[in-house]
Amino acid sequence: xxxxxxxxxxxxxxxxxxxxxxxxxxxxxxxxxxxxxxxxxxxxxxxxxxxxxxxxxxxxxxxxxxxxxxxxxxxxxxxxxxxxxxxxxxxxxxxxxxxxxxxxxxxxxxxxxxxxxxxxxxxxxxxxxxxxxxxxxxxxxxxxxxxxxxxxxxxxxxxxxxxxxxxxxxxxxxxxxxxxxxxxxxxxxxxxxxxxxxxxxxxxxxxxxxxxxxxxxxxxxxxxxxxxxxxxxxxxxxxxxxxxxxxxxxxxxxxxxxxxxxxxxxxxxxxxxxxxxxxxxxxxxxxxxxxxxxxxxxxxxxxxxxxxxxxxxxxxxxxxxxxxxxxxxxxxxxxxxxxxxxxxxxxxxxxxxxxxxxxxxxxxxxxxxxxxxxxxxxxxxxxxxxxxxxxxxxxxxxxxxxxxxxxxxxxxxxxxxxxxxxxxxxxxxxxxxx
Amino acid sequence: xxxxxxxxxxxxxxxxxxxxxxxxxxxxxxxxxxxxxxxxxxxxxxxxxxxxxxxxxxxxxxxxxxxxxxxxxxxxxxxxxxxxxxxxxxxxxxxxxxxxxxxxxxxxxxxxxxxxxxxxxxxxxxxxxxxxxxxxxxxxxxxxxxxxxxxxxxxxxxxxxxxxxxxxxxxxxxxxxxxxxxxxxxxxxxxxxxxxxxxxxxxxxxxxxxxxxxxxxxxxxxxxxxxxxxxxxxxxxxxxxxxxxxxxxxxxxxxxxxxxxxxxxxxxxxxxxxxxxxxxxxxxxxxxxxxxxxxxxxxxxxxxxxxxxxxxxxxxxxxxxxxxxxxxxxxxxxxxxxxxxxxxxxxxxxxxxxxxxxxxxxxxxxxxxxxxxxxxxxxxxxxxxxxxxxxxxxxxxxxxxxxxxxxxxxxxxxxxxxxxxxxxxxxxxxxxxxxxxxxxxxxxxxxxxxxxxxxxxxxxxxxxxxxxxxxxxxxxxxxxxxxxxxxxxxxxxxxxxxxxxxxxxxxxxxxxxxxxxxxxxxxxxxxxxxxxxxx
Numbered sequence: 014x015x016x017x018x019x020x021x022x023x024x025x026x027x028x029x030x031x032x033x034x035x036x037x038x039x040x041x042x043x044x045x046x047x048x049x050x051x052x053x054x055x056x057x058x059x060x061x062x063x064x065x066x067x068x069x070x071x072x073x074x075x076x077x078x079x080x081x082x083x084x085x086x087x088x089x090x091x092x093x094x095x096x097x098x099x100x101x102x103x104x105x106x107x108x109x110x111x112x113x114x115x116x117x118x119x120x121x122x123x124x125x126x127x128x129x130x131x132x133x134x135x136x137x138x139x140x141x142x143x144x145x146x147x148x149x150x151x152x153x154x155x156x157x158x159x160x161x162x163x164x165x166x167x168x169x170x171x172x173x174x175x176x177x178x179x180x181x182x183x184x185x186x187x188x189x190x191x192x193x194x195x196x197x198x199x200x201x202x203x204x205x206x207x208x209x210x211x212x213x214x215x216x217x218x219x220x221x222x223x224x225x226x227x228x229x230x231x232x233x234x235x236x237x238x239x240x241x242x243x244x245x246x247x248x249x250x251x252x253x254x255x256x257x258x259x260x261x262x263x264x265x266x267x268x269x270x271x272x273x274x275x276x277x278x279x280x281x282x283x284x285x286x287x288x289x290x291x292x293x294x295x296x297x298x299x300x301x302x303x304x305x306x307x308x309x310x311x312x313x314x315x316x317x318x319x320x321x322x323x324x325x326x327x328x329x330x331x332x333x334x335x336x337x338x339x340x341x342x343x344x345x346x347x348x349x350x351x352x353x354x355x356x357x358x359x360x361x362x363x364x365x366x367x368x369x370x371x372x373x374x375x376x377x378x379x380x381x382x383x384x385x386x387x388x389x390x391x392x393x394x395x396x397x398x399x400x401x402x403x404x405x406x407x408x409x410x411x412x413x414x415x416x417x418x419x420x421x422x423x424x425x426x427x428x429x430x431x432x433x434x435x436x437x438x439x440x441x442x443x444x445x446x447x
Numbered sequence: 448x449x450x451x452x453x454x455x456x457x458x459x460x461x462x463x464x465x466x467x468x469x470x471x472x473x474x475x476x477x478x479x480x481x482x483x484x485x486x487x488x489x490x491x492x493x494x495x496x497x498x499x500x501x502x503x504x505x506x507x508x509x510x511x512x513x514x515x516x517x518x519x520x521x522x523x524x525x526x527x528x529x530x531x532x533x534x535x536x537x538x539x540x541x542x543x544x545x546x547x548x549x550x551x552x553x554x555x556x557x558x559x560x561x562x563x564x565x566x567x568x569x570x571x572x573x574x575x576x577x578x579x580x581x582x583x584x585x586x587x588x589x590x591x592x593x594x595x596x597x598x599x600x601x602x603x604x605x606x607x608x609x610x611x612x613x614x615x616x617x618x619x620x621x622x623x624x625x626x627x628x629x630x631x632x633x634x635x636x637x638x639x640x641x642x643x644x645x646x647x648x649x650x651x652x653x654x655x656x657x658x659x660x661x662x663x664x665x666x667x668x669x670x671x672x673x674x675x676x677x678x679x680x681x682x683x684x685x686x687x688x689x690x691x692x693x694x695x696x697x698x699x700x701x702x703x704x705x706x707x708x709x710x711x712x713x714x715x716x717x718x719x720x721x722x723x724x725x726x727x728x729x730x731x732x733x734x735x736x737x738x739x740x741x742x743x744x745x746x747x748x749x750x751x752x753x754x755x756x757x758x759x760x761x762x763x764x765x766x767x768x769x770x771x772x773x774x775x776x777x778x779x780x781x782x783x784x785x786x787x788x789x790x791x792x793x794x795x796x797x798x799x800x801x802x803x804x805x806x807x808x809x810x811x812x813x814x815x816x817x818x819x820x821x822x823x824x825x826x827x828x829x830x831x832x833x834x835x836x837x838x839x840x841x842x843x844x845x846x847x848x849x850x851x852x853x854x855x856x857x858x859x860x861x862x863x864x865x866x867x868x869x870x871x872x873x874x875x876x877x878x879x880x881x882x883x884x885x886x887x888x889x890x891x892x893x894x895x896x897x898x899x900x901x902x903x904x905x906x907x908x909x910x911x912x913x914x915x916x917x918x919x920x921x922x923x924x925x926x927x928x929x930x931x932x933x934x935x936x937x938x939x940x941x942x943x944x945x946x947x948x949x950x951x952x953x954x955x956x957x958x959x960x961x962x963x964x965x966x967x968x969x970x971x972x973x974x975x976x977x978x979x980x981x982x
Contacts, residue, residue, distance in 0.1 A: 185621070202618065207493045207513050361599065361618070361625035362494045364540045371623045372542055375575040392572055399535025402507035403496055 019235045019247070019255045020112065020119070020228065021271045030115075034150055036157040039118035045163050047238040048125045052171045055237075060130035064233065066241030068253030073098055073189075073226035074302065074332045076320055085213035086131040086221045094222040095124055095133040096198065097230055099151075100141040100182050100189035103302035104354060105334030108257035109227035111269045113140070113147040116231060117154035121177060123233035125168065128175045131223060136177040139194050142184040152179050186358035190406045191224035193360065204362045205406035228257055228333075248274035252319035256333050262299075263290045263339035278316040282337065293339035297423075301331025303351050304411030306418035307344075327418075343438035344423040345430050348415060349377040355412035366409035369400040373416050380427060383435030390427050393420050453520040462516055467491070469498055469511035472524065480524060481533060481562045483648045484600035485512035488705045489609055495600050497540070497562060499532035500524045508532040533566040541567070543578045543623060544649075545595045553650030555663040559598070578623050586615075586629050589640040589655050589709060594626045597651035603627065603643045610706065610802065613637040627651070639802060641712040645695055646705070656713055657693045666692060669911035672898055674764060674891045675711035677795045677807040679900030679968075682707065684715070684892050684911040691718045691892055691912065701967045702904065708804050717890065718912075722875040724887035725916025731880065736917045740924065743884050744931045746867045747780065747840060751932075755839035755866075757782025758829045761820050762845035763792060763809030766896030767905070768945035769921035770811070770818045773844055775939065776925050779932035780840070785823030786815045788845075789852040795901045805901055810891075814899035817953055817975070826854065834861040841865050844921055845888075846872035846879060855881070871921050887918040894920035895942040897964065903975060905959065906968035 032038050039045070051060060065080030086093060097120065101109040112120060124136045138155075140148045155177050158164040166174045180198050182188045188197045192206035195217045216222020232254065236244045245253045252274035258281065261267045265287030272281060282288060282295070289295050295310040300318075306328040308316070316322055323329050338347065356370040376393045379385040397413040404410075420427055429437055452461045453471070460475035469485060472478040483495035493513040500511045503521040508529060511522075523529055541559065548554040580594035604616045604627065615635045619628040629635060635643065644652040666685040673680040673694070680703035683695040694715050696707040727739030734742075750757065757780035761773055770786075777784040786792075794806035795813060815821065824832075832838050841858075843849050849858075849870075855878040862868070862881050870882040879885050893914040899905050914920070922945055929936035939945045943961040950956040955975030963969075 207491070356622060359622040361620070361622040364494070364496050364536050364598070367599065367623055367625065368542045369539045371578070372539065372573075372575075379575070388572075396539070399532075399539060403499060403532055403536060405493060 018271050019232050019244070020116070020257060033115045034117055034154065036118055036154065036161070039116070039122075043238070044118055044234075045122055045158075045161075047234045048122045048163070049169045051126050051237050052129055052169055052173050057130050057132065060126060060237065063237055063241040064130070067236045067244035068241075068251075069229065069232055069236065069244065070253075070320065071226055072228035072232075072256060072333065074103065074304075076330070079225065079229055082213065082223060082225070083127065083131045085211070086223060087214065088132070092135065092218070092220045093131060093133040094217045094220060095128045095131075095136040096191075096194060096217065096222060096224045097124060097136065097138040097227055098189060098191065098194060098224050099138050099144070099147070099227045100194060101144075101227070101332075102141055102186040102189045102358075103304065103332040103334055104351065105259065105261055105299060105336040106302050106332040107259040107261075108269045108333055110144065110147060111257070112227050112231050113144065114150050117151045118158065119231045119234055120151070120227055121154060121158050121164065123230035124177060125163070125175050126233050126237055127223070127225065127230055129173055131221075133223070134174045134176065136175060137180045137198055137217075138177065139180050139182060139188070139198060141188070142182045144181075148179055148181050155179065185360070186354075187360040187406070187408060190408065193406070194224060195222060202360075204360055205408075207405055249319050251321055256318070256330070258318070258333045258335050260286050260335045260337065262335075262337035263293065263342070264288065264337045265290050272318065274319045276318050278313055278318060281318060281335070286337075289337060289339045291339065293341060295337065296340045296342055297338040297344065299334070299336035299338075301329050302334035303336070303354070304407075304414055305329050305331045306414045307422065309422050312422075341438065343381075343436055344419050344426050345377060345381045346436060346438065348419040349374070349381045351415050352377045352412060355408065359408060359412075363404040363406075363409070365400040365403045366412075369396060369409060370412050372396050373400075373412055377416075380430050381436055383430060383433050385431055387428070387431065390420060390424075390431070451516050451518045451520075453516050453518070453522060455522045456524055464515075466516050467512055468500055468502075468509075468514050468516055468520075468522055471516050472511065472522075478524070480511045481537075481558070481566055482512055483558055483598055484602060486602050486605075486646055486705070489602060489605045489646075492601050492605065495540075495598065496536045497533055497566075499529060499536065501526045501529040501532075530566060533562075534569060537562055537567045538569045538572075540598055542573050543595070544598070545577065545582075547596070551596065551650035552653045552658055552663075553596075553647075557650060558648040580624075580626055584629075584633070585655075586633050586635045586640075586652075587655070588634070588636055589713070590635055590643055591653050591655055591658060592627060592629075593651050593653070596649050597627055598649055599625050599627070600648060602646045602648070603652055606639075606643060606646060607635070607637070610642070611637040611639050638708055638710070638800065638804070639706060641709045642696065642706050645707075654693065661687045661692050667911075668695075669892075670697060670907075670909045671892060671911060672810065672906045672908040673707065673711040673714070674810040674898070675708070675714050675808065676799075677805045677809060677812055677901040678702065678803050679810055679898055679904065679906050680707050680711055680803060681906070682711070686892075686912050689912045691715050699967050702900070702906075703803055706803060708802070710804070715892070717874065718892045719915075720874055723915050724872050724874060724885065724918065727887060727917060728879070728882070728885040730883060736886075736919075739884050739886060740927055743869055743886075743928055746883070747869075747928065748931065750839045750867060751780055753839065754781070756832065756837045757840045757842070758832065758838050759784035759842045760788060760826055760829065760844065760849060761786040761815065762788055762848040763807075763812040763815045764845050764848055764891075765815070765921055766811060766891070766894070766898060766908075766942070767814040767818065767949050768896045768939075768942040769844070769925070770815055770820065771945045771949045772922040772925040772929060772936070772939045773842075774818055774820075775929045775933075775936055776842070779929060782840075783823050783829065784820060785825050785829060786820035787823075788826050788849055788854060807901065810898040810900065813901060813903055814897070814905075817899065817955055817971070818949065830854070830857050830861055833858075833865050836864050838864070839866040841868045843868070843870040843878070843882070846870040846882070846885070847874055847876055850876035850878040854878070871924065873918070886924050887916060888924070889914040889918045889920045893918065894922075896920070896922075897942075897946055899971065900968070903955070903971040904968040905956065905964060905971060907964045 193203040352374040356374040498511040499508040501523040584592040681697035681699040797806040871888040926940035955971040
């Protein structure tokens with residue numbers, strides 16, 4: 014796959030090469046030079062202007078313009094915080110993990126620059142609890158940077174301070190939601206906050222706070238080194254830059270790929286990932302993590318991987334977690350697995366999600382096992398409608414979107430499971446504990 | 448702060464900026480949006496989602512409790528979408544609720560039942576097993592938690608965080624398995640625990656004291672004021688057939704807001720105590736009211752004729768009205784009186800904590816002082832005079848407190864020097880043996896009256912139940928006796944007449960009249976409230 018690489022730094026094969034996580038390697042690539050130059054020669058407003066010019070939008074899932082997010086932080090003294098969201102937990106998404114293990118210094122450099130841009134003197138990398146090795150790698154990288162005084166006080170003699178810490182989560186999907194991530198960093202239970210106030214004004218410990226995804230922050234050094242305009246040239250007019258896609262499911266070469274936005278899906282499926290595995294036909298596609306509405310094979314016709322094309326088909330690129338499903342996949346069973354996930358991960362704060370997600374899980378299980386009638390399919394639709402949009406954070410919506418899209422787009426398949434008939438697809442065991 | 452004007456259900460309302468939709472609907476339209484997690488005395492959690500309303504130009508329904516009113520906002524609380532939203536939330540909320548209303552203390556005053564009737568009315572679609580949790584989790588001494596009934600509104604958690612700041616409760620586990628859990632040994636004894644079962648909108652937190660005592664629909668509620676300290680918290684006295692079953696906080700923004708302390712809340716037991724005095728006594732023998740009061744008249748008249756010393760000992764437990772009639776009697780007898788039988792009276796303003804409680808354990812110290820009972824010689828001096836043979840008649844208005852404050856033995860030592868002793872009492876106590884006549888007194892729940900609290904706020908309380916046995920209000924007994932000296936005094940048996948007489952004689956009360964005492968109480972003229980002694 015040809016194209017410029019922003020995040021993966023032109024080294025191949027890099028995924029298996031542990032050297033790329035060392036400071037020396039990164040410095041050899043010109044690492045930390047950008048941060049030094051920025052701190053010495055640019056103003057915070059220059060940096061924000063450059064990031065705005067790049068057109069980069071948040072890579073965590075919601076796609077909010079990054080430069081704009083930084084510019085919402087009130088000016089003035091007083092503590093402000095930069096939090097890196099490394100709580101990558103969306104099913105089907107595993108791209109931040111690669112950046113953490115292979116390019117931790119790129120992330121650190123990005124955070125130095127981002128902190129400088131809106132006046133944060135403290136940064137945290139919030140790493141999900143399951144990422145044990147990843148947390149150690151980032152910790153080591155931070156220690157290396159401190160040893161060079163590229164973190165800490167008076168960086169490069171500019172008078173700018175930036176301290177960076179690793180904070181490990183305790184294993185809750187919800188802590189990837191930015192306000193519950195903030196609560197968690199404060200040492201509290203991971204409950205999303207009511208908004209407004211937004212974190213830019215009232216964030217961690219009540220101070221202005223920016224939460225950015227690993228991938229977003231990792232792109233910042235490149236943008237400042239080569240210029241926002243240069244970054245904006247990659248991709249399309251409205252979807253600038255590259256994205257990491259973690260492709261899984263029924264493809265011959267699953268993995269993490271850096272691809273310029275605007276690339277057709279067929280290119281990714283066939284050229285990058287070697288096509289659907291086993292020579293089967295495509296049945297369905299998840300474009301951006303398990304929470305987004307699913308697309309049927311027919312709907313992937315003409316699909317471009319940018320912000321607009323999936324939106325026109327009622328879905329989104331979300332977290333970049335691409336899951337390919339081939340013919341032979343039971344959509345009810347796939348939904349059942351997902352619903353169980355959301356029921357398990359609902360924080361329990363809002364009623365519709367706390368008791369709605371288990372209801373959806375129960376209904377899909379009933380359908381899959383042949384214990385259901387049409388009534389349960391109707392309930393799946395009506396219960397999810399009662400949840401949609403009625404909660405503090407989008408977790409309920411994350412369960413509702415697949416529930417409604419699977420049951421609508423694959424309605425015949427759902428009906429085929431009803432009235433004692435059960436699942437028409439070959440049996441599949443989930444393994445221990447399920 | 449600036450005002451904003453918005454439309455709620457077609458009606459234009461103007462509210463201060465920062466007001467939420469729920470508050471605006473209540474303040475301006477008297478409309479109560481359904482709510483569980485919202486409580487006016489606690490921070491906004493926005494988690495129960497039952498207050499969903501539709502706001503034009505907003506893509507989603509919003510929670511009325513947390514959404515602030517904006518200029519030009521158009522809110523629909525009764526649109527099909529809003530009702531459907533609320534109904535959906537309630538239906539989902541009930542999927543794991545045990546629906547054990549027949550054995551639940553909350554039944555009848557449960558918001559789940561109420562809102563089912565207004566926004567629910569759905570059929571049951573739940574065909575899978577409910578999540579089971581612990582049904583009886585004691586949180587001693589006052590609370591029992593039923594985790595299955597809990598809807599996780601977090602009011603109790605926030606109360607312990609924000610009001611008592613003791614943090615006993617938290618939410619443990621996650622998702623549908625979330626449950627309220629207490630720290631440490633599970634004890635919640637922060638002095639205000641009783642508020643927890645009161646603010647719980649469902650039957651999850653129930654009162655150890657009230658559990659299984661009565662179905663709430665049999666209870667009658669009466670407005671009252673707690674006599675437990677000088678704060679004067681407003682209460683509801685709930686009785687079943689003349690027996691007081693519980694007290695609840697009655698909202699008064701100027702006094703107790705929404706709260707009560709445990710001491711006050713569970714202090715009602717003295718009203719229906721088994722040792723309540725039901726009949727009068729003459730010379731330690733039960734007597735009819737007529738016989739007893741006849742004896743009092745006869746003896747006092749003789750003593751008055753001899754011009755031989757009369758002393759009255761009142762207490763700050765008595766209402767303004769009762770004290771006023773007592774003062775009349777003292778005047779008729781040409782005697783002296785005081786009320787300072789317990790030390791806490793000097794601490795009327797002193798706070799025990801930052802919430803409600805005050806060190807003076809009497810509701811009417813300020814009132815007693817305003818009526819001049821603090822200008823007497825003092826109880827010690829009265830008993831000293833008695834020892835010197837200068838007191839012929841001693842009238843103890845509140846033998847309960849007199850005894851509790853440790854005066855009984857001191858009186859016993861001088862008893863033979865006093866010709867005639869009368870006592871009013873609500874319950875048996877050691878002092879009563881020293882009286883020639885004992886008159887059974889009504890408790891505050893059995894009479895009308897007013898107390899004047901620490902800051903000089905005159906507050907009305909209402910008769911909740913019929914006085915037990917032959918008991919009467921102190922003022923009623925006294926008015927009958929006073930009428931023997933001045934027939935006009937018979938009218939003072941009615942608290943309204945007594946209060947208006949007090950008010951007309953007390954400049955600090957201005958032109959306040961019984962019928963005009965406002966719901967939040969009436970503050971006496973600034974500076975008129977007697978201050979505590981410094982130190």
